[in-house]
Amino acid sequence: MASDQAHSPDGAMPDPIHQFEIKRILELDLFGIDASFTNSSLWMVVSVVLISLLTIWGMGGRALVPNRLQSIAEISYEFIANMVRDIVGVSGMKFFPFVFTIFMFILFMNMLGMLPGAFTATSSISVTAALALLVFFTVIIVGFAKNGLGFLKLFVPAGIPKVLLLLVVxxxxxxxxxxxxxxxxxxxxxxxxxxxxxxVFGGFVTMLIGTGGALAAVSIFPLTMALALTALEVLVAFLQAYVFAMLTCMYLHDALHPGH
Amino acid sequence: MAENKTNHQMSTEVSHGNGTHEKIFPPLDPSTFAPQLVWLAITFVTLYIIMSRVALPRISTVLEERRDRIASDLDEAEKLKQQTEEAIAAYEEALTQARNKAIGIAQETRDALAGEVEAEKLEVEKQISEKTVEAEKRIQDAKTAALAHVNEVAGDVAESIVQELIGGKLTKAEVNQAVSKALAS
Incomplete structure (x- = not known):
């Protein structure tokens, strides 16, 4: 949600799309590629810094009985470690740093996007597609490297009549x-x-208050709605990071154990 | 191609909704892809290196240390518990021995006392029976003596009575014979 709201010419409703605009903070050109530092890049960097602080500075005490920050770092570690162990298997633990990085990165980008004025880096298809393709190609490369052509068994489920294979494959x-x-x-x-x-709901609130009078009092309804939705969005921000990491684990499982 | 078309459709919808000049829906705007992807690559690789090289090994070490510490503490507790159990067992055994010993001593004492009492009793009983026998003998003697005396007195009395009644003289032997006869009947 962008704090510097762009108002459409009639001025009644803040533009709900404006928050997704990429703003170039620093124009950069890297070997002919546009590598400008944008608001998206800023929040990616903030995510990296915060995750590093949590997992390194937060663990600084290395205490036997952890404090809050250390507990968060340890719980995150064990949460993802258990996920990888349960879904990919013990042999998949070498992908643990990969899954952990993906989960924490997406989680922090999603959560930081909930801050007013912050940019949600994961609300751009290029970022999510790049992460998904990274997982996709990792699965293909690991799959062929581990199983050779046996990886193609992934497309041929066992115990299915030959005729049906024409359809199933x-x-x-x-x-x-x-x-x-x-x-x-x-x-x-x-x-x-x-x-x-x-x-949109936030826009309703400002719009209703802006008109003044009795309508301003009605603004309590979209405000309540926006409040409830904020709570829901915090849940969604966590859930989507979890789902992304979970699917990554399931795809990695296919790469290591292609037989169904 | 298909994506471009969707971009276009969405952007038109957006522009209709806002009445602004036509522009591409920002999350799908290809012109912003390059800077986002470059910085995604930079930040992701940085984060991956920091996590895999520094952060995760540290957390893993701490967790392992804690696991080892807890395991060793549990072992220690187990050992102490075993020692406690041994001590309790030794104590129980000592207590049982002491109790048995006490019972033994009490039994011995009781036996000893009972023996003494029995001996004493026997002694006393023996004395009593001796005395009884003696007493009975004395009574018997006295009785015999008395009875003998009775015969004599009866003889004397009879002699005197006879003398008074019949004025004759009877020999002692005759009188005694008659008395004995009378007493015997």
């Missing part, structure tokens, strides 16, 4: 290829829709 291939799409769009759409809804 194309379906499996299509579902595999559509993974990065659903993986990225789920996160992107959730963040986008949530922030638009919040902004």
């Amino acid at each position: 194309p379906i499996e291939i299509i579902s595999f290829l559509s993974r990065p799409v659903s993986h990225s769009v789920r996160l992107f759409a959730n963040m986008l829709a949530g922030h638009i809804t919040l902004k």
Whole structure:
């Protein structure tokens, strides 16, 4: 939600889309690629700094009985470690730092996006698609590296009549290829829709107050709604990071154990 | 191509909704993809390196240390518990021995006392029976003596009575014979 709201010419309703605009803070050019430092980059950097502070400075005490910050770091660690162990298996623990980085990065980008004025980096399809494709190609590379052509067994479920395979194999291939799409769009759409809804209800409040009189009193309803939605969005911010990490684990499981 | 079309559709909708000049829906605007992706790559790789090289090994060390510490503490507690149990067992055994010993001593004392009492009793009983026997003998003697005396007195009396009645003289032997006869009947 952007604090510096852009008002449309009629001035009645703040633009709910404005918050997703990329603003170039520092124009940069890297070998002909536009590498400008934008508001999106800023919040990515903030996420990295905060995660590093939590996991390094927060663990600074290395106390036997942890304080709050250390507890958060340890709980995050064990949460993701258990997820990887349960879904990918013990052999998948070498992907633990990867899944942990993905989970914490998305979680912090989502949560920081809930701050007024902050930019939600995960509300852009390019970011979520890049992360989903990273997982997708990791799965393919690890799958072929570990199993060779045996990785193709992923598309041939065991114990199915040969005739049905004609039908099942194309379906499996299509579902595999559509993974990065659903993986990225789920996160992107959730963040986008949530922030638009919040902004619309917030806009109602300012609009109603702006008209003054009896209508200003009615603004309590969209305000209540915005409050409830904020709580929901905090939940969604966590849940989508969890779902993204969970699906990453499931895809990595396929890479290590392609037989169904 | 398809994506561009959707972008266009969405952006038109947005522009209709706001009445602003036509622009691309920002989250789908391809012109902003490059800077976002460059910085996503930079930040993600940085974060991955920090996490995998520094942060996660540290947390893992702390968690392992705690697990080891708890395990060793539990072992220690287990050992202490075992020692306590041994001590309790030793104490119980000592107590049982002491109790048995006490019972033994009490039994011995009781037996000893009972023996003494029994001996005493026997002694006393023996004395009593001796005395009884003696007394009975004395009574018997006295009785015999008395009875003998009775015969004599009866003889004398009979002699005197006979003398008075019949004025004759009877020999002692005859009188005694008659008395004995009378007493015996």
